[in-house]
């Protein structure tokens with residue numbers, strides 16, 4: 001018995017059916033109707049056993065296989081079509097309005113100490129100062145002796161020093177003043193420098209103290225320099241840094257490396273001088289120490305104190321940052337908490 005397959009009829013029917021399919025369930029059902037275990041192809045194959053003639057059997061088998069391949073191609077095409085449709089629908093569901101501003105990725109921000117240091121630098125650079133740097137590990141000569149603080153000097157006890165050697169020769173600098181000495185030793189007057197940097201003292205970390213903190217040292221050397229020059233430069237700095245209304249007050253003080261020496265106050269930036277908690281009702285807040293360079297300091301760097309005068313000042317960067325940015329606790333400055341840094 002000879003069997004014939006109406007290929008065109010089968011393909012035509014399938015194409016119509018396949019067109020109506022809209023989802024994967026319908027697709028699977030239709031596919032098994034044609035290609036499944038009880039499907040059309042299977043039943044056509046089963047008919048093979050009814051053919052006796054070897055040649056016909058062969059021919060029939062071949063055409064069933066060809067039909068099978070054609071069907072598979074049609075189903076494959078439909079499958080990719082369905083998958084594409086599924087993907088598009090998913091995309092539609094997840095559609096995002098790209099005109100809405102996205103959540104900003106957090107980017108790094110400068111620590112407030114760095115920011116403040118740069119602000120101070122910029123102000124003094126604008127007044128003709130240049131920035132000088134020096135080592136944090138110092139010899140005691142630069143940190144003390146050259147700054148009119150010899151070994152017997154009581155002021156040496158005022159600063160709790162981290163010594164790095166038993167003979168107390170090597171130490172972590174207690175202030176940035178050694179940079180003054182180093183600069184003067186290698187350059188001729190007149191000069192104007194600031195030297196920002198880390199300094200070290202044996203202090204417990206609390207709301208106002210840290211064993212490591214930052215200073216900016218200033219040194220100005222020229223002929224006929226007087227206290228009025230010092231006051232003028234500090235006033236310009238204070239007004240640029242804290243605001244135009246700030247005034248500056250010099251109170252007599254003592255440092256071994258300056259004579260005369262002053263504690264420098266600014267009018268309270270919180271109450272405008274009327275008196276508040278921060279200024280302890282005095283109307284003034286201390287921001288730095290300063291004075292005219294002591295003749296002995298000039299002598300240790302071979303500057304003639306009869307020809308040259310100068311002023312020097314040293315301020316804590318943390319101190320002025322806390323005032324300017326109203327930070328009650330020093331430790332906030334070291335935490336690097338991005339929420340804190342962003343809001344300051």
Ligand SMILES: [Zn+2]
Pocket residue numbers: 268269270271272273274275276277278279280281283284
């Ligand atoms: Zn006040």
